[in-house]
Amino acid sequence: MVDLAQHLTEGPVSLKSVADRQKLSERYLEQLVPDLRKAGMVKSIRGSQGGYLLAKKPEDILIGDVIRILEGPIAPVECTDQKSGEDCCEKTNFCVTREVWVKVRDSINDVVDSITLADLLEGVEKEEVERLNIFDEKA
Amino acid sequence: MVDLAQHLTEGPVSLKSVADRQKLSERYLEQLVPDLRKAGMVKSIRGSQGGYLLAKKPEDILIGDVIRILEGPIAPVECTDQKSGEDCCEKTNFCVTREVWVKVRDSINDVVDSITLADLLEGVEKEEVERLNIFDEKA
């Protein structure tokens, strides 16, 4: 998603180009990106010269949403997931420790929902500036 | 640990009794508890009538410490672990997303280090009160 955002002015971005730049296999990306498309995060353009585009502005993309789409619901233990989280409390005291996991879960979600794709782009720019500075020092 | 804390006045607590109450296998506990002992969380007394005791007061036991002892360092991805966290940044942009994981990691540690075993004991008591209330309503 970061790579897509960095190249959003250049038209559709092929998975091949992302794979090359990010040193990931195209096959692997091929498996992941369709989930983002189904969730309305990216738009796809098939055929030659096709590729992917962000469906929203980077400021409007929470990385929490991206993570949840790619990795499923964020839950440190199964019973803190909304769906399947009822069957574990037969055990004495289990629900006390469950409260801990609920707090952990909420805290994680708060963090990842407080960062947008645009925030990450800023980070990339900073990094590039730093790389240039190091280069200057060496020269 | 919660079970141990609940029975700390009754002398050494055997894993068998914990296993019965908490519906866990004694074998499984046998595997876990020695780690807590080595870390100075509990004291063990071998032989007949032996068992385990908390080595500190419940107020002084952070559940973050318990989790880290039993599960290892808390790190959402490998490269946010102090030791092995250097080799992944060959990838372009990787360190930008790493910042996210660092924030997640710190947030998790903050949560679990803000809760003590004593806090969980309070929760157990509340739960028991609730159970009694439900019982009363039915009667």
Place this chain on the structure above:
DNA sequence: CTATATCCTACTAAACCAATCGGAATTTGT
């Protein structure tokens, strides 16, 4: 001496996850 415990070192089985594979469907450019 015996029953009750902790202690230690493996081993097993299931789940999970990154990554691969083969091939079908779609579109652009010539």
Place this chain on the structure above:
DNA sequence: ACAAATTCCGATTGGTTTAGTAGGATATAG
């Protein structure tokens, strides 16, 4: 019409992790 580029889909693999089991050694109270 054709060829190249590209998304799309389902199945499979291989490695790691993790919950749980197993066997047997060691220590202590009564």
